[in-house]
Amino acid sequence: MTKHNGSKPEVQERIGVYVCHCGTNIAGTVDVAQVAQWAASRLKERGVVIARDYKFMCSSLGQELIEKDIKEQKLTRVVVAACSPHLHERTFRTACARAGLNPFLCEMVSIREQVSWVHTNKEAATIKAQAAVSGGVERVIHHEPLEPMTVPINPATLVVGGGIAGIQAALEIADAGYHVYMVEREPSIGGHMAQFDKTFPTLDCAACILTPKMVDVGGHPNVTLLTWSEVEKVEGYVGSFNVTIRNKARHVKTDLCTGCGICQEKCPKKVVDEVYEAGLGYRKAIYTPFPQAVPKFPVMDVDNCIYFEKGTCKACEKFCPTNAIDFTQQDEVINIEVGNIILATGYDIFDARRVSHYGYGRLANVFTSLEMERLTNAAGPTNGQIVLRDGKTTPKAVGIIHCVGSRDRNFNNHCSVICCMQSLKFAHMVHERTGAIVYNFYIDMRTPFKDYDEFYQRVLEEGTLFVRGKVAEVTDAARLPGEEGKLIVQVEDTLAGKQRRIPVDMVILSVGLEPRKDSSETAKLFGISCSANGWFIEKHPKLDPVATMTEGIYIAGCAQGPKDIPASVSQGAAAAARVLGKIQQKEMALEPIRASVIEEKCSGCRICNDLCPFNAISFHEDTMVSEVNAALCQGCGTCVAACPAGAIYGTGFNNEQVLAQIEGLLLLNIGEEAVPA
Amino acid sequence: MTTDTFEPTIIGFTCNWCSYRAADLAGTARLKYPPNIRLIRLMCSGRLDPTFVFKALSSGADGVMITGCHPGECHYLEQNYKALRRFHLIRRTLKGFGVEPERVKLVWASAAEGAKFASETASFIEEIRSLGPLNWGKSGGGRPTTEDGDSPSSVLRPQSETEEVPA
Structure with a gap:
């Protein structure tokens, strides 16, 4: 040595x-x-x-x-x-x-x-x-x-996503007396929860517990609600983010609209509602997704509006009592300054068509769990009647298949958390409302939280049949007597140790939760990371599940991973608590990892100038040297490595x-x- | 360790946001890979000054693994592309020195890819093991004498003539 x-x-x-x-x-x-x-x-x-x-x-x-x-x-x-x-x-x-x-x-x-x-x-x-x-x-x-370095914390907060997690976060912060901007892509806040009928395990109605919170957000003096809007650009850093938001044209003047709903009544164009009604019901070309929508203002669907298509109609404008319709309205681009951001962008449901052997989209009476939510919902397309696709026949036997698209190496390895309980809820409701025989086809029954297993016991006692095994196929090809006109569920009953063919009238696929299709773009926009399958990555899986590696950006709800309503609400509140802590500090210390130019060594070659993605390096024409703006510099050190003269010093990671x-x-x-x- | 097995030493450069966390995740998940790699944390793969790689190779490392966020996922937006450019530059330069360019490897690993980090590390160690010791800056297999300057012949010496790392 x-x-x-x-x-x-x-x-x-x-x-x-x-x-x-x-x-x-x-x-x-x-x-x-x-x-x-x-x-x-x-x-x-x-x-x-x-x-x-x-x-x-x-x-x-x-x-x-x-x-x-x-x-x-x-x-x-x-x-x-x-x-x-x-x-x-x-x-x-x-x-x-x-x-x-x-x-x-x-x-x-x-x-x-x-x-x-x-x-x-x-x-x-x-x-x-x-x-x-x-x-x-x-x-x-x-x-x-x-x-x-210390930076001041702007007390305003941006919450992206108006589902239950985002709503909870926004209300916590707004109630504490600080301003919140809530951005929601859809015309109304409420998220997936607004589509549900009952919530497990207590079976209280989702709308009854959600809509008061929605109204609170809509009317809160500390909340600026921006629905039908999307974030386009995020600049800056913790304490002072500058966010650009596109407020899409509603073609309705919100200062005049009273939300009376006459425009929707008079609009002659019916459109299948793929979002809120999950394709089971219709809306008009000018619509609010559901009666309790917040805000109450409708939006015009210009792709389907007869006036935008053919240049004539304007029924809505004709009948509007307050002259609130504006066919010439343009998108509005808004800039806001916030100190912290909470992302609660939610989830997408698994596309059941991908499991082709379960026949969704091919066999009429195969439904997804989201469709089932709308079917059971008293405000849904069937007024809460559980009926087959023909709209009138009540099923006599119903099969509920768990883990569709979850815990399946062909699709998603993760457990979607909510499906077991959701399936049990459907089993109870089908049993209660139709008296049908209900089969639950499950791999493992997962009922871990408060009162969940008690609910399982209750459904067991109600007489729901449980078959442990992964369903191989759902088919309408009858082979045995009694199978004609039925859907046959082919399954290996792993407890009985034999193959079974179970004829039913209706099949419900308990589809899993997936990250939003655009979650990686969203992550990129806000400068955070996504896991390989698309969930946002938390700072620490156990000890810091709401923060991200990017200071000032927090995550809540299913955007971080599948979870049920209580967990989403907890995480929304937790994210809010973290933000409130930051606001209370008024300023925060940043790692002093920054680049700086040693003027005597700088030759003025300007190689570094184009390397910085944050435009932190500027060139002084008079002195012919470059300078790094410490507030804009994020400390990546690329310019330090690139300077041919070694004139840029990387504090915290210098060459020596x-x-x-x-x-x-x-x-x-x-x-x-x-x-x- | 016996004298007749060559155990390569590898320096790995990781970025603070993706690949260092991938390495952490490999640990949290208790994945196993051989202990021949030693990691250095940089804020970004864009911080990688080519000098670091040459310094590592000339100070006794047999290989260098450069890691960073996947293209398009850089915490600093696009700085890993600069690392990519430099990676090619480094490989060309090494070739000019008569050093196998394969001694430097670039791996993209996101914070979720602990398994990828472990497997890429393990396979790189085997690649370097098959290339044999570099002995850059060593004379006759001795210790580096950077003050004396590097003799190009020692770099170019075929593997068969290279003495094994002493026990």
Whole structure:
């Protein structure tokens, strides 16, 4: 070993190294005591004056250990080898700050997620942990004290999506006295919940509990409701986002419209309502999706309006008592300033046509669960009558198939959470309203939350039949007597251990929840990440399920993953609480990871100018040098790497730090310095 | 470790938002890959100065894995495209030096792709293992002597003549 052989300038720093056991999470695979001893002896000439290992470094005792050493040993740098910095960097930086050391003089190296949890060979894992510590030590030598940038927090908040999660979030913030902009793509807020009839397990009516909240949002003095609108552009950063919203033309003047509904009555054009009625009912070309819509103003569907098609009609305009119809209205583009954003953009339902062997779209009496919601809804197309596609026949036997498009490697691996309970709800309602025999075809019954299993027991007692097995096919090809004119459900009953053919009149497919088709575009628009299948990724799956990796952007409801109404409401309220906390702080500290130009070195070549996607770099014609605007700079460091003159300095990730870390990491090679037994 | 097996050392560059989190996820999911890679966190793959790669290779690394967000998913909008450009530049330059360009690999891994990160890492380690030690900057298999400058012949030496990493 000749790498640190005195050719380097002597290190002036006094470095403390702290190696965490994390119980057995790290200590089970890495010889942590050995790592600490090695650092104390081998890295002594690199400035390490003390190296300790401790059971849980993040505990208050572990933190006190570091604080005590900083004071007593006069440490000038700290390296903590523990879990991912995404988890505990702040913890240890704060501990350093308490002891009077600038928090940015602390460096964390990950020896849990990136060493002990992914390796099995203890010897090799220990060497890798030592290398990681060495890299951290070399890097931290080049750290410099930094002061975080503080930015003011605009107290206004944007909530995207007016479903139950978004509504809850908006009301929490508005009730606390801060302004909320709510943007909804559809003509009314309410989301999927507004389509439902009953909610499990209590069977209270969805509209009865949802519409008062919708009205609260619509009339709240602190809420600006922007329906029939979409976010087009998001600029800025936490505390001061500048959001561009397109308010699509309703062709109705909202200041004049009273919501009387005469236009809808008089409009001669009927259109199949694919959104709210799930294709089962009709609306007009000028419409509000449902009577309790908030806001009450209708929108004109210009693709179907006879006037826009043929240039004549204008029945709505003729009959409107307040002259609110405006055929010339244009989209309006609005700019708003907000400090935080909550995304509650919801879900799409799985397209049942994709499971072709279940016959949806081919066999008339195969329904989706969303269609069933409309069928059972007293305000739906059949006034709550559960009937076959012909609109009059009451089914005598009904089959409900669970997990359609969920827990199926051909479509989605995830469990959609709500389908078991939704299917049980349908079983109860079909039983109650028609007296039909109900079969539930399930893979596993999942009823985990409050009062859910009790509901399952109740449905069992009502006489619903349960067949455990994945349905192979739904067909109308009769083979046996009694199957003529029926839908036959072919299923392997895994409890009875035999194949069964069960004739029914109606099949309900409990379709799964999927991310919105445009969720990756939405994620990109707001600068957050999506998982491979399209759900928004939270900052931490357990400890921070409402924040994202982008400061100031929070997520709630099914956009984050499938969940039922209580969970959506909880998450909406949780996101609101997080935002309110931020607003209360009035300003917040940002990581000072920013680029800056060293003017004396800048040759004025302007290579960096076009590299910045945030337009943070400008060129001064008079002095012929470029300058980075620290408020706009996001700290990616691309310009730092690109500057041919090395004239751009990347605070927090500068060349010296990274190059030193590379050298430190390569101090040890596998097998080179065997760990003494 | 025995003397007759070559264990490559690889430096991996990760971005703070996607690939570092993919590496974290591989850990959280307890996926396993060989311990031959050591990771450095950058804020963005666009921060990757080609110097970092040459520094790693000349300081004893046998390979370098550059990782970042998928194209179109960069936290900084489009900076991973700059990493892509530099990746090709680095490979060309290495070829000019007489170093196998395959010693540098580019992997896109989103924060959800822990499994991809683990499998790509494992396969890259095997690729480098089959390429053999680089020994850039080492004379006769000894330790790097960066002060003396690198001898191009040591880089160009065929694998068969290369001494194995001492035990």
